[in-house]
Amino acid sequence: MNRLLRLASVGIALAAVLGLMLPVKAFSAEEIKIGVIYPLTGGAAAAGRELRAGAELAAEIANGVMADLPMTMAKNGGIKAMGGAKINLIFKDHEGNPTVGADLAKKLILDDKVHGILGCYHSSVTKTVSAVCEQYGVPMINGSSTSPDLTMRGFKWFWRTTPHDKWFTKDLFELLKGLTEGKVKGVKAVPKKDIEVLAAACENTEWGSLVTEMIKLFAGEYEFKLRKTLLYADKATDLSSEVRSLKAAKPDVMLFASYTSDAILMLKTLKAEKAGPKIIWGQDAGFETPEFRNTLGDDIVGILTRTVFLPQVVEVKKVAGQVNRMYKAKTGNDLSGASARSFTGLQTWVHVIEKAGSTVPAEIQKAANAIEIPGDELVVPWAGVKFSTTGDELGQNVLGSGLIGQYQKAKDGKVALEIVYPFDVVTADMVYPFPGW
Amino acid sequence: METLKNAVDFSDFPRIDLVIAGAVAFLFLIFPLFSASSFAMATMIQFFMFSLYGMGWNTIGGYGGQVDLGKAQYVGIGAYTTAVMLLRWDIPFWVSMPVGMGIAVIWSFIIGYPLFRLKGHYFAIATIATSLVLKDLFTVWSFVGAARGLEISPITYPPPDYMRLIFKEDIYYYYLILGFFFLGLLYMNWFRKSRLGFQLRCIKDNEDMARSLGINVHWAKIKTYAIATAFVSMVGSFHVCYIKVIEPVDIMSLDLSILIALMAMLGGAGSLWGPIIGAGVLIPLRSYLKEWLGAAAGLVGIDLIFYALIIMIVSAFEPRGIWGIVEKVRRRKRR
Numbered sequence: 049m050n051r052l053l054r055l056a057s058v059g060i061a062l063a064a065v066l067g068l069m070l071p072v073k074a075f076s077a078e079e080i081k082i083g084v085i086y087p088l089t090g091g092a093a094a095a096g097r098e099l100r101a102g103a104e105l106a107a108e109i110a111n112g113v114m115a116d117l118p119m120t121m122a123k124n125g126g127i128k129a130m131g132g133a134k135i136n137l138i139f140k141d142h143e144g145n146p147t148v149g150a151d152l153a154k155k156l157i158l159d160d161k162v163h164g165i166l167g168c169y170h171s172s173v174t175k176t177v178s179a180v181c182e183q184y185g186v187p188m189i190n191g192s193s194t195s196p197d198l199t200m201r202g203f204k205w206f207w208r209t210t211p212h213d214k215w216f217t218k219d220l221f222e223l224l225k226g227l228t229e230g231k232v233k234g235v236k237a238v239p240k241k242d243i244e245v246l247a248a249a250c251e252n253t254e255w256g257s258l259v260t261e262m263i264k265l266f267a268g269e270y271e272f273k274l275r276k277t278l279l280y281a282d283k284a285t286d287l288s289s290e291v292r293s294l295k296a297a298k299p300d301v302m303l304f305a306s307y308t309s310d311a312i313l314m315l316k317t318l319k320a321e322k323a324g325p326k327i328i329w330g331q332d333a334g335f336e337t338p339e340f341r342n343t344l345g346d347d348i349v350g351i352l353t354r355t356v357f358l359p360q361v362v363e364v365k366k367v368a369g370q371v372n373r374m375y376k377a378k379t380g381n382d383l384s385g386a387s388a389r390s391f392t393g394l395q396t397w398v399h400v401i402e403k404a405g406s407t408v409p410a411e412i413q414k415a416a417n418a419i420e421i422p423g424d425e426l427v428v429p430w431a432g433v434k435f436s437t438t439g440d441e442l443g444q445n446v447l448g449s450g451l452i453g454q455y456q457k458a459k460d461g462k463v464a465l466e467i468v469y470p471f472d473v474v475t476a477d478m479v480y481p482f483p484g485w
Numbered sequence: 486m487e488t489l490k491n492a493v494d495f496s497d498f499p500r501i502d503l504v505i506a507g508a509v510a511f512l513f514l515i516f517p518l519f520s521a522s523s524f525a526m527a528t529m530i531q532f533f534m535f536s537l538y539g540m541g542w543n544t545i546g547g548y549g550g551q552v553d554l555g556k557a558q559y560v561g562i563g564a565y566t567t568a569v570m571l572l573r574w575d576i577p578f579w580v581s582m583p584v585g586m587g588i589a590v591i592w593s594f595i596i597g598y599p600l601f602r603l604k605g606h607y608f609a610i611a612t613i614a615t616s617l618v619l620k621d622l623f624t625v626w627s628f629v630g631a632a633r634g635l636e637i638s639p640i641t642y643p644p645p646d647y648m649r650l651i652f653k654e655d656i657y658y659y660y661l662i663l664g665f666f667f668l669g670l671l672y673m674n675w676f677r678k679s680r681l682g683f684q685l686r687c688i689k690d691n692e693d694m695a696r697s698l699g700i701n702v703h704w705a706k707i708k709t710y711a712i713a714t715a716f717v718s719m720v721g722s723f724h725v726c727y728i729k730v731i732e733p734v735d736i737m738s739l740d741l742s743i744l745i746a747l748m749a750m751l752g753g754a755g756s757l758w759g760p761i762i763g764a765g766v767l768i769p770l771r772s773y774l775k776e777w778l779g780a781a782a783g784l785v786g787i788d789l790i791f792y793a794l795i796i797m798i799v800s801a802f803e804p805r806g807i808w809g810i811v812e813k814v815r816r817r818k819r820r
Contacts, residue, residue, distance in 0.1 A: 089789060141775065145735065146728070146730055146732065146735050147728050147735060150728050150729075150730070151524070151527045151531075151772075154523045154524070154527055154655070155522075155523055155524040155527065155776075157523075158522075158523030158524075159522050159523050159524050172634075172730075172732055172734075172735070175636060175730050176728060176729070176730045179636065179638070179639055179729050179730060182639045182640065183639040183644065183653050184653070197633070201636075201638060201640070202640055203640070252624050252632045252733075252734055253632060253633075253732055253734050253735075254632070254633050254634070254732065256632065257624075257631060257632035257633050258633065279624055279625070279632055281734065
């Protein structure tokens with residue numbers, strides 16, 4: 049009897065475990081299900097929160113009717129071509145781990161039966177997730193991964209709205225060149241020998257290593273001396289040896305590609321080691337998050353970061369100002385490069401589904417390849433969204449562009465980003481050299 | 486013949502254990518027939534992979550008492566060997582996997598020889614160091630893709646491909662890793678009753694006494710370490726075919742090394758079932774806590790808090806792991 053009881057209890061426990069593994073009940077058919085995979089925990093969790101809020105706001109706008117917002121998706125109360133079908137976002141957390149990302153993509157595709165995927169921020173995770181999407185023939189739109197390789201793989205189910213690091217890094221060297229030519233507002237022409245020596249430290253995954261490659265490429269092309277490059281782990285808890293190594297190279301310009309926690313640690317260590325280059329430039333990501341600003345305060349005045357969105361854009365783009373107000377009411381922060389791009393990524397999804405008028409993957413694929421969203425509908429200062437369908441870069445938005453901002457102290461004492469590049473849209477004089485700590 | 490008999494002979498376990506093990510094995514075999522969830526399938530594949538990693542760790546860490554926190558380097562060697570051989574020379578998995586195991590074993594001899602002169606914490610720290618050094622080397626070695634790693638593109642290698650192990654459906658990977666799992670289990674059953682297995686337990690209990698009995702302690706540890714690495718490398722080869730993208734930061738991370746050791750220790754180091762129980766508890770727990778709570782608005786990260794709490798409670802309650810709890814209960818009943 050005792051043995052029977054024991055066997056029965058084992059059976060019940062096993063049945064319970066198997067029961068937990070059954071799929072969650074399918075959602076109703078009236079929804080467009082988009083799986084959204086972002087880093088909601090881990091070193092880039094702060095950026096993940098921004099990305100999530102941006103995508104959620106875009107979905108809210110698409111599902112509602114906001115007559116005063118000059119966006120097509122704000123007028124339809126859902127997908128008009130599908131009888132007002134609503135956008136339903138299913139969020140997943142990849143922790144910055146490519147393996148977890150691939151598993152989540154399979155789950156979204158096979159269990160949750162999503163119609164498409166948006167994500168994933170980390171280029172390394174985007175790589176594994178897009179490979180799963182390609183295998184299953186499920187469309188994926190990427191709004192915020194900037195490794196150039198991602199659109200050079202010939203994938204037919206992958207589209208990227210953001211410009212990539214080749215463009216962004218070229219922008220940096222154009223700014224440096226502009227400095228030597230006296231084109232930068234508020235700075236007299238700087239002799240090239242004063243800013244000639246560069247050193248770069250990038251995080252050691254797909255994204256950071258590609259940024260390093262791009263820096264090497266353009267340093268050669270623009271005839272700068274790249275004296276030191278190093279890769280470091282973004283989860284590192286101590287970067288003092290890296291900083292000492294950078295400092296030993298005596299660079300005029302320090303270049304970084306960092307996620308949030310490592311960007312903060314890098315800057316703190318630079319300060320502790322009293323490293324004082326003339327220019328510090330960050331490749332977006334960690335250098336642009338509210339945590340970076342809030343944690344480091346006045347120490348970041350003079351630091352440059354590339355981005356695709358700055359609060360100053362609202363002065364020249366009405367739609368950006370309207371969306372920014374909504375975003376600020378929701379989160380307490382201004383839109384950033386991360387949130388503006390996730391917003392634009394989901395907005396592109398809405399336009400694609402509207403054009404396809406269907407959730408059949410082949411129809412979505414056709415629509416994505418033919419889509420053209422005008423720049424005046426976007427919150428980011430791009431000419432629009434139009435994907436390349438030929439050549440080496442399949443699925444890359446050819447109408448994107450970047451900005452370079454500099455942290456400056458406003459009259460009210462707050463530290464905010466001002467646009468210093470492109471030269472025709474600058475909003476303030478550039479602070480040069482970096483004032484130090 | 487004797488080896489085979491030892492491998493399939495589980496008669497020293499209580500009958501209830503064998504009944505449960507048989508029922509679970511049967512459930513593993515029929516699981517894909519009843520599970521319509523790809524997430525459950527992926528979780529099960531992860532469970533088998535970590536069980537095998539844990540079995541490897543258990544040889545040297547559990548039976549031998551040498552805490553190894555550098556297993557990820559061997560996962561990397563297996564994964565990279567398979568990926569490089571496939572991408573550069575189009576050599577299929579079934580050839581590259583044993584080659585990877587061979588390279589891992591050679592590497593284990595190279596570092597094992599000096600490493601086993603160390604004891605206790607010094608040995609554990611040294612294994613972490615070798616693993617991190619290898620990871621950093623791979624991060625800058627362009628032949629293996631450096632920090633960007635390697636990708637088995639679904640366009641270049643369309644599924645299904647039985648030789649290169651490229652499938653679209655997880656069910657193929659499931660039965661393959663299940664096969665490896667059963668083979669691993671039989672091997673471990675043989676190992677614990679083998680001469681080397683007894684020598685190791687003796688070394689764990691009292692190294693000086695083992696030496697006085699004529700056991701070549703250093704050589705026994707090195708041999709066992711090689712066995713452990715072969716296990717781990719085999720699963721590493723499988724891992725790259727399953728995920729199709731590898732980066733040194735991901736596949737050779739310290740997190741992975743610690744997770745392998747943690748699962749075996751939490752399940753019960755030095756027992757046959759320990760690593761399986763550890764993986765069986767921690768993998769579904771991690772996956773499903775993340776699934777239920779991981780992306781919930783306002784609760785992001787709470788899954789990790791629960792996960793850590795459960796590990797702490799088990800460790801505080803019984804440091805010998807879950808299998809230790811089972812044995813404690815049994816001893817009390819016997820009294």
